Amino acid sequence: MSWVTKTLTSSLGRKLIMAVSGLSLIAFLLVHCGINACIFFNDGGHTFNEAAEFMGTNWLIRTAEIGLFAGLIIHIIDGLLLWKSNAEKRPVKYAIVKGEANSTWYSRSMGLLGTLLLIFLVVHLKHFWVVSRFTDVITGGQKTLFQEMVDVFANPVPVVLYVLGCISLAYHLLHGFQSAFQTMGWNHPKYTPFVKSLGAGFSILIPLLFAAMPIAMHFGWIK
Amino acid sequence: MEGNMNLTLKVWRQKNANSEGRFQDYQVAGISEDMSFLEMFDVLNERLINEGESPVAFDHDCREGICGMCSMYINGEPHGPNKGVTTCQLHMRSFKDGDTITVEPWRAKAFPIVKDLAVNRSAFDRIISAGGYVSVNTGNAQDANALPIPKDNADDAFMAAACIGCGACVAACKNASAMLFTSAKISQLSLLPQGQAERAMRAEKMVAQMDIEGFGACTNTGACEAECPKGISLENIARMNREYYGAVLSSK
Numbered sequence: 257m258s259w260v261t262k263t264l265t266s267s268l269g270r271k272l273i274m275a276v277s278g279l280s281l282i283a284f285l286l287v288h289c290g291i292n293a294c295i296f297f298n299d300g301g302h303t304f305n306e307a308a309e310f311m312g313t314n315w316l317i318r319t320a321e322i323g324l325f326a327g328l329i330i331h332i333i334d335g336l337l338l339w340k341s342n343a344e345k346r347p348v349k350y351a352i353v354k355g356e357a358n359s360t361w362y363s364r365s366m367g368l369l370g371t372l373l374l375i376f377l378v379v380h381l382k383h384f385w386v387v388s389r390f391t392d393v394i395t396g397g398q399k400t401l402f403q404e405m406v407d408v409f410a411n412p413v414p415v416v417l418y419v420l421g422c423i424s425l426a427y428h429l430l431h432g433f434q435s436a437f438q439t440m441g442w443n444h445p446k447y448t449p450f451v452k453s454l455g456a457g458f459s460i461l462i463p464l465l466f467a468a469m470p471i472a473m474h475f476g477w478i479k
Numbered sequence: 480m481e482g483n484m485n486l487t488l489k490v491w492r493q494k495n496a497n498s499e500g501r502f503q504d505y506q507v508a509g510i511s512e513d514m515s516f517l518e519m520f521d522v523l524n525e526r527l528i529n530e531g532e533s534p535v536a537f538d539h540d541c542r543e544g545i546c547g548m549c550s551m552y553i554n555g556e557p558h559g560p561n562k563g564v565t566t567c568q569l570h571m572r573s574f575k576d577g578d579t580i581t582v583e584p585w586r587a588k589a590f591p592i593v594k595d596l597a598v599n600r601s602a603f604d605r606i607i608s609a610g611g612y613v614s615v616n617t618g619n620a621q622d623a624n625a626l627p628i629p630k631d632n633a634d635d636a637f638m639a640a641a642c643i644g645c646g647a648c649v650a651a652c653k654n655a656s657a658m659l660f661t662s663a664k665i666s667q668l669s670l671l672p673q674g675q676a677e678r679a680m681r682a683e684k685m686v687a688q689m690d691i692e693g694f695g696a697c698t699n700t701g702a703c704e705a706e707c708p709k710g711i712s713l714e715n716i717a718r719m720n721r722e723y724y725g726a727v728l729s730s731k
Binding site for chain 1: 489500502552554555556560581583586587588589651653654655656658686687689690693694695697698699700701702705706713714716717718719720721723724727
């Protein structure tokens with residue numbers, strides 16, 4: 257086994273993969289949220305459609321999209337493998353675990369929260385990514401992406417699902433953001449308090465903005 | 480030492496590593512609130528021996544919180560409900576008359592049960608043997624002042640060295656990870672000039688041994704730090720990560 261494989265399959269290496277892929281997904285979330293927040297200009301989706309068209313046609317962005325999916329798949333597979341191997345490290349479970357005495361429930365539930373996010377993601381990709389990349393509904397000029405959002409969120413079921421997805425995301429990030437820095441060895445009295453505050457702010461603000469989108473569209477506040 | 484506490488104990492009984500274990504209920508009466516948790520078990524065991532039954536096996540040695548032998552998982556927490564103490568320093572005044580107390584062994588694949596509440600923690604010894612040492616040349620000891628050590632480093636090394644290797648970190652971790660222990664044993668040496676010679680080799684070998692022993696990976700929940708009777712900090716895990724990544728990138 258080469259030293260690279262040996263390192264990346266060690267317990268520390270696999271955690272490093274989770275941290276680095278997780279941080280790249282955090283960077284993606286910032287861009288995604290920024291573009292989508294253009295709907296709040298409330299100009300009939302004009303600014304949003306222009307931004308979406310740029311993202312869909314610019315070759316640099318399209319190349320980065322491949323990296324995004326690679327990062328996503330690595331994060332999911334490595335996460336599931338870690339979840340399975342960690343669970344095997346305690347074959348006989350405790351009768352009583354007083355988890356709340358020593359840690360937050362969401363830090364102990366990253367696998368569960370991640371799985372909920374994965375389910376949400378499948379539905380989300382089907383709603384928008386598949387429609388804009390693999391059909392000619394948007395490229396053919398039948399509908400704008402904004403109109404597609406209006407149509408999807410007219411139905412209350414996706415709205416509820418998206419809000420639940422955002423809540424899972426918030427808790428996943430609340431632990432994941434600062435945890436990624438700890439895994440990379442970034443723990444320092446000067447920077448750690450800043451990283452933790454930034455992480456908490458990001459984890460609340462970004463999912464809140466995302467959740468506001470389907471709600472605002474459903475109730476017709478955004479036209 | 481007579482008292483007036485009456486308690487119900489649910490204790491894990493298991494004959495040996497290969498047999499099936501189960502909880503057994505015991506009523507203990509006349510317990511003093513000034514007894515330690517282990518002394519309460521002594522009272523139970525005296526009775527069991529008098530009744531011709533097998534006493535409950537549990538590890539203990541110094542009974543003053545420094546040897547790291549005692550290891551009970553009490554009501555869902557290693558070393559019980561109090562912070563910064565081992566089981567031998569936990570007193571019965573932390574419980575109420577009439578309480579039911581569930582006592583389990585450390586549960587981890589890497590810590591096989593020897594009998595009842597006693598587990599085999601020699602996996603920790605093998606992690607230490609893999610690299611948790613310094614080489615000392617023969618000859619006269621050199622002058623202590625020849626090795627300047629910043630006070631902060633000395634303090635951090637000393638705080639890491641407070642680890643008594645009890646295994647509460649593994650018991651508390653949802654992944655049965657030994658990273659708090661291993662990182663403390665790496666940190667106490669890597670922070671000092673005497674630990675520099677084996678520094679890179681140490682992190683690489685100790686982490687490899689930790690994985691071989693069957694401990695889990697770290698999710699950074701912080702349960703280990705919260706339950707550690709010696710308050711070993713999570714900063715040590717971050718330091719171990721830096722040491723390890725640096726070591727694997729630069730070793731030949």
